[in-house]
Amino acid sequence: MNFDYNEEQQLLADSVRRFLAKDYDFDSRRKIVASADGWSPKVWATLAEMGLTGLPFPAEHGGFGGGAVDLMGVMEAFGEALVVEPYLPTLMAGRIVARSPLAGAILPGVVQGKTRLAFAHTEKDARYDLAFVKTLARKSGNAWTLEGEKALVAGAPMADQLVVSAKTDSGIGLFLVDRPAVAAFQTLDEVRAADVVFHATRAEKLEGGLELIEEVTDFATALVSAEAVGAMKFACDATLEYLKTRRQFGVPIGTFQALQHRMVDMYIAQEQARSMACLACSKADQSPDVHERMRCVSAAKIKIADNARHISQEAVQLHGGMGMSEELKISHTFRRLTVLASQFGDADHHLARLASL
Amino acid sequence: MDLNYSAEELAFRDEVRSWLQANLPRDLKEKAASYGHLSKGELLRWHKILAKKGWVAPAWPKEWGGTGWNLVQRYIFEEELGYAGSPPLIPFGLAMCAPVLLRFGTEAQKQRFLPRIYQGEDFWCQGYSEPGSGSDLASLKTKAVREKDFYVVNGQKIWTTLAHYADWIFCLVRTDPGVERPQEGISFLLIDLKTPGITVRPLILMDGAHEVNEVFFDDVKVPAENRVHEEGKGWTVAKYLLGYERMNTGRIGESKRQLAMLKEMSISRMHDLRYRDRLSRLEVELMALEITNLRFLDRMRRTGQPPGADVSMLKIKGTEIQQGITELMMQAADPAASDDFSVALRKRYLSMRKTTIYAGSNEIQRNIIAKMTLGL
Numbered sequence: 254m255n256f257d258y259n260e261e262q263q264l265l266a267d268s269v270r271r272f273l274a275k276d277y278d279f280d281s282r283r284k285i286v287a288s289a290d291g292w293s294p295k296v297w298a299t300l301a302e303m304g305l306t307g308l309p310f311p312a313e314h315g316g317f318g319g320g321a322v323d324l325m326g327v328m329e330a331f332g333e334a335l336v337v338e339p340y341l342p343t344l345m346a347g348r349i350v351a352r353s354p355l356a357g358a359i360l361p362g363v364v365q366g367k368t369r370l371a372f373a374h375t376e377k378d379a380r381y382d383l384a385f386v387k388t389l390a391r392k393s394g395n396a397w398t399l400e401g402e403k404a405l406v407a408g409a410p411m412a413d414q415l416v417v418s419a420k421t422d423s424g425i426g427l428f429l430v431d432r433p434a435v436a437a438f439q440t441l442d443e444v445r446a447a448d449v450v451f452h453a454t455r456a457e458k459l460e461g462g463l464e465l466i467e468e469v470t471d472f473a474t475a476l477v478s479a480e481a482v483g484a485m486k487f488a489c490d491a492t493l494e495y496l497k498t499r500r501q502f503g504v505p506i507g508t509f510q511a512l513q514h515r516m517v518d519m520y521i522a523q524e525q526a527r528s529m530a531c532l533a534c535s536k537a538d539q540s541p542d543v544h545e546r547m548r549c550v551s552a553a554k555i556k557i558a559d560n561a562r563h564i565s566q567e568a569v570q571l572h573g574g575m576g577m578s579e580e581l582k583i584s585h586t587f588r589r590l591t592v593l594a595s596q597f598g599d600a601d602h603h604l605a606r607l608a609s610l
Numbered sequence: 611m612d613l614n615y616s617a618e619e620l621a622f623r624d625e626v627r628s629w630l631q632a633n634l635p636r637d638l639k640e641k642a643a644s645y646g647h648l649s650k651g652e653l654l655r656w657h658k659i660l661a662k663k664g665w666v667a668p669a670w671p672k673e674w675g676g677t678g679w680n681l682v683q684r685y686i687f688e689e690e691l692g693y694a695g696s697p698p699l700i701p702f703g704l705a706m707c708a709p710v711l712l713r714f715g716t717e718a719q720k721q722r723f724l725p726r727i728y729q730g731e732d733f734w735c736q737g738y739s740e741p742g743s744g745s746d747l748a749s750l751k752t753k754a755v756r757e758k759d760f761y762v763v764n765g766q767k768i769w770t771t772l773a774h775y776a777d778w779i780f781c782l783v784r785t786d787p788g789v790e791r792p793q794e795g796i797s798f799l800l801i802d803l804k805t806p807g808i809t810v811r812p813l814i815l816m817d818g819a820h821e822v823n824e825v826f827f828d829d830v831k832v833p834a835e836n837r838v839h840e841e842g843k844g845w846t847v848a849k850y851l852l853g854y855e856r857m858n859t860g861r862i863g864e865s866k867r868q869l870a871m872l873k874e875m876s877i878s879r880m881h882d883l884r885y886r887d888r889l890s891r892l893e894v895e896l897m898a899l900e901i902t903n904l905r906f907l908d909r910m911r912r913t914g915q916p917p918g919a920d921v922s923m924l925k926i927k928g929t930e931i932q933q934g935i936t937e938l939m940m941q942a943a944d945p946a947a948s949d950d951f952s953v954a955l956r957k958r959y960l961s962m963r964k965t966t967i968y969a970g971s972n973e974i975q976r977n978i979i980a981k982m983t984l985g986l
Binding site: 507 | 611612613614615616619682880886887890891893894895897898899901902904905908909912920923926927973976977979980983984985986
């Protein structure tokens with residue numbers, strides 16, 4: 254038993270943190286969010302230089318074969334800095350592509366930072382049901398075409414190619430398409446996304462189906478748990494700092510026991526969340542037992558969802574009016590934590606999944 | 611990062627587990643499992659079985675009978691005791707008085723008391739709280755006045771757990787009333803309960819059980835050699851004890867066993883989604899607590915530093931979970947049942963309310979984290 258990062262993991266997390274502190278401070282991020290495309294090719298190039306675009310992919314395609322534990326420190330740093338770059342969409346789609354012969358043609362470009370991907374899976378009314386897919390895949394001769402619509406696909410506007418799930422005669426299949434034209438919009442947490450319509454869209458068939466979608470989604474759920482821990486850390490640190498500096502009635506408001514105890518509960522919630530993120534990431538990597546992996550990921554997501562809600566709401570409340578202000582990072586952290594709480598399933602969804610396992 | 615126990619740690623766990631299976635007396639296990647109250651004889655029977663095996667005080671130095679186990683092994687052992695449903699080891703001698711003597715005691719005090727604590731020959735209790743001094747412990751007023759080779763003690767202690775079984779009590783007493791800070795002028799005394807002038811009176815709690823007492827001191831003569839550490843330094847001793855080895859305050863092994871029982875009781879209730887979700891959330895809380903506890907242990911192993919104030923969160927979460935499990939058991943049980951177990955369960959619900967109050971109320975634990983960890 255140990256909870257250490259190994260030296261490589263620690264070095265990587267430290268260098269990502271240093272880079273973000275220098276080039277992805279809140280002001281820089283604000284400019285990126287406000288830019289026309291809503292992401293930064295320059296930042297992306299640096300992430301590639303640091304090896305992050307290769308980290309989650311197999312060595313045979315130029316990657317480093319990293320797992321969730323290798324990515325934990327990175328995701329935590331992303332969460333703390335509220336990164337809006339399409340890292341997770343590229344990672345999810347890339348890990349699906351990695352299981353197909355097409356990987357050799359696609360992944361080297363991803364690893365080098367030239368290509369971005371997104372995973373177009375969720376549809377309207379699917380909620381968090383991964384098996385809910387209405388988009389159709391049609392085969393004529395050796396060629397596949399797709400018909401249907403995917404909703405709120407994060408990272409789609411800046412993706413070169415999309416991995417798409419669609420129904421075939423033999424269940425849910427996975428396909429690769431060139432990204433069609435889309436109308437980009439901003440999600441609640443200021444990430445660019447799009448609804449994507451497929452109409453006689455030419456597609457290439459990939460390996461795998463629902464099981465692979467579940468596996469990659471569990472992997473991504475473990476990662477957003479770590480990302481949430483980073484955002485929680487910022488929320489707690491910023492709130493603690495505010496309690497120590499904000500003065501009312503002639504004293505710092507952190508001298509009031511009513512507020513101290515609420516701050517302590519936030520701190521405990523953050524520690525509990527961190528523990529569950531460790532569990533989810535290590536099981537996403539190491540558990541040979543799918544059942545065990547799903548159980549642990551769901552248990553973690555329940556805690557992450559509950560504590561993300563608790564910490565984000567308390568952080569805003571303890572900041573008073575300033576917590577509501579668009580100007581402060583805390584309100585943007587509130588948005589991110591709200592999204593992370595329900596991404597890949599909210600607490601109710603995972604409570605049901607946990608009970609069904 | 612690897613959250614699994616190593617092969618050696620698992621082998622150790624299995625060794626402990628199978629020994630417990632073979633040596634934990636069935637009658638004691640059943641009595642503890644049905645929430646019965648264990649007599650002094652029953653508590654000591656289990657103590658002596660462990661002492662004979664050499665496992666009653668793993669954390670002590672080897673020369674005094676410790677096992678030489680590392681932190682993780684000690685943690686595994688304590689969790690296995692809880693998980694097996696063994697009677698509790700009463701901590702006042704083994705885990706409170708002994709560490710104090712080992713850290714601050716004279717050689718003569720160690721020689722005199724430690725072997726008897728180990729063998730279960732002396733039963734200890736703790737004289738801290740007073741009617742006017744609960745959370746504000748440093749305001750305590752029980753007075754000890756030095757007269758030649760003796761202290762003369764006058765005052766009252768309250769909530770003294772198992773004083774009616776005890777042979778000895780360790781007490782915080784005020785030896786100097788004229789100090790500026792209330793933490794000064796307190797001394798740590800070991801008092802033989804057979805000394806004339808001591809009266810132990812039961813306090814019955816709302817579950818009807820006699821666990822705690824009032825202890826009155828009326829001109830009680832205590833030899834000066836029974837003072838531990840310097841006069842006026844009792845608060846240092848008390849603080850040391852608070853920081854000492856509280857890695858098992860979450861009682862995770864015990865809660866795991868209770869949760870397994872709760873799940874069995876809940877089979878017919880799982881169609882009720884509100885109930886099911888409450889149960890799942892409790893289970894998730896316990897998972898999070900266990901991993902947090904292991905993280906602290908791992909950090910302590912790496913840094914060699916005790917975990918400090920953060921341990922308070924194990925107490926807060928551990929007791930909330932214990933109460934949560936008992937409360938849900940009450941809900942799972944048939945409200946119309948009046949068999950022995952159902953009656954005992956209801957009493958246990960009443961009794962478990964104490965856990966968030968005793969050993970530093972959970973509010974005091976929050977104060978500790980606010981001050982020590984967060985710097986508020």
